[in-house]
Amino acid sequence: MPETQDNRSQTVLSHGQNRVRTVQKRLAEINADALLIVSRENTRYYSHFAGTESFLLIGREQAWILTDFRYLEQVGRQSPHVQLIDNTIDRESALQPLFEQEKVKRLAIEADDLTYRLSQQLLSMRPGMELVSFDSQLADIRSVKDEEELRLMQQATDIAEAALADVMALIRAGTTEVRIAAALEQGMRERGAEGPSFATIVASGPRSALPHGLASDRCLAEGDAVVIDFGCQYQGYMSDMTRTFFVGSVSEHDRMIYDLVLKAHLEALAAVRAGKTGAELDQVARGMIEAAGYGPQFGHGLGHGVGLAIHEAPRLSRTWQQPLAAGQIVTVEPGIYLSGRMGVRIEDMAVVLPDGCRSFNRFDKSLLVLG
Ligand SMILES: [Mn+2]
Known part of the structure; x- marks a missing residue:
């Protein structure tokens, strides 16, 4: 122009x-x-x-x-x-x-x-x-971000992912959840974050079935799923991501749950674009999880907006009927929670584009068995 x-x-x-x-x-x-x-x-x-x-x-x-x-x-x-x-x-x-x-x-x-x-x-x-x-x-x-805001949110994501890469070595039997959370938060601070964007979730074993399982003094054990949901604040802007890892080994059952959540996550992410409503996108992931018989175990919405606040407009949920606009941010975070047993959640944060979306995340989403 x-x-x-x-x-x-x-x-x-x-x-x-x-x-x-x-x-x-x-x-x-x-x-x-x-x-x-x-x-x-x-x-x-x-x-x-x-x-x-x-x-x-x-x-x-x-x-x-x-x-x-x-x-x-x-x-x-x-x-x-x-x-x-x-x-x-x-x-x-x-x-x-x-x-x-x-x-x-x-x-x-x-x-x-x-x-x-x-x-x-x-x-x-x-x-x-x-x-x-x-x-x-x-x-x-x-809710609609400008270029500068997108840059800060990318930076907030990059900082979180670098901190996560560093703590992978701690994900093994015997490490406490709190130790992992503390290492993540320290890693983010040292890379320029003002702090975590919310209290870091590290939920292992049966605790992984708690959608908001704050890190506790529980020790990771062989065969555990470990849900890590965290992010940081960088110049006021938040990042938010979740990965689920396995400790030492993974059962056939847990692998099946992981694959289902990953498939729902990828399908929903691929469906995000301007003009789709939050309810339509929620249904993409929910429909797949319901068809596999785990509908009641996906008890939260698919995602939410992020920015200066960790939860802001828009929402990807059964009740959000407004169409998304280009420049809005959404998380895509389906999960399955089997009470007393295990849980899996996978979350990326993405910017809505006219004909799709661009995830801020680069961190591997394939099933990783660590330790
Ligand atoms: Mn989130």
Whole structure:
């Protein structure tokens, strides 16, 4: 595209400034005078401010970030496109003059994040002000990633995979689950991650049948399945992946379960593209697992969006009827959980494309017997 005056000025705007403008247009569509952001993720998305305990107020023309002494310098550096207001003395009451200045009658809020206490305070500050939920619009906007976000998520995945490759040697009889989790988390930190994207799951033997089996002091034993579900946060962006390994040997039964989950995973991944609904994709994997008689043992959705939050829009589940859009992120993670016995889950994270998807993951998915 030839460079016009317009797109040249666009390129010098920061991501944050462009995002603020986008949300201002959406606010105008619902006749909201301002948007109050309290969540860590949306604060970071619109202001680049990575701290906690702030308010971001986006008005029709301007945006303000209210934070305290601890973060003033950081905000000045990270968020040059928003006006900084020091609210060290009284966090909430600093909002009142802004509401008055902007004549706010209709305030868009994050209904899922705003506390009941704060919503009551807002209403008493400005009697008659109407609060309207803006959650679905915010989720929608954030679900589609730009090139920079995709780059950070690839980096978050690469870091996780490198850490996993390093701990493969620990996957043998006698190692505790906690030792593997700790080594993974250390490996990710040393490669530049801020930390794990959630508490690392290492679930072995009968514990592998627990879909969210946090690492325990159990020792791996011969013949165990080991489900490792983990990821890291890199410059705010999360990665999420799962691999299931076997210790020493694998039974015919367990191999059959693994092959079934892998087939469902690969088929579902191959079906991902813009325009498909979350429910349709869930059904690709679920249909195969049900046909083999394990439907009740696949008790969760196929996947979820990821970004600044580990679970965000869209969802691949029986109830998600919206079509996927190019640039959205989904995990594809079917599993089969046989209570008291064993479980298998295989998960990649992928970006939706107009005619398919691209997985961030390169880590081997064939059945690996280790130790
Ligand atoms: Mn996941």
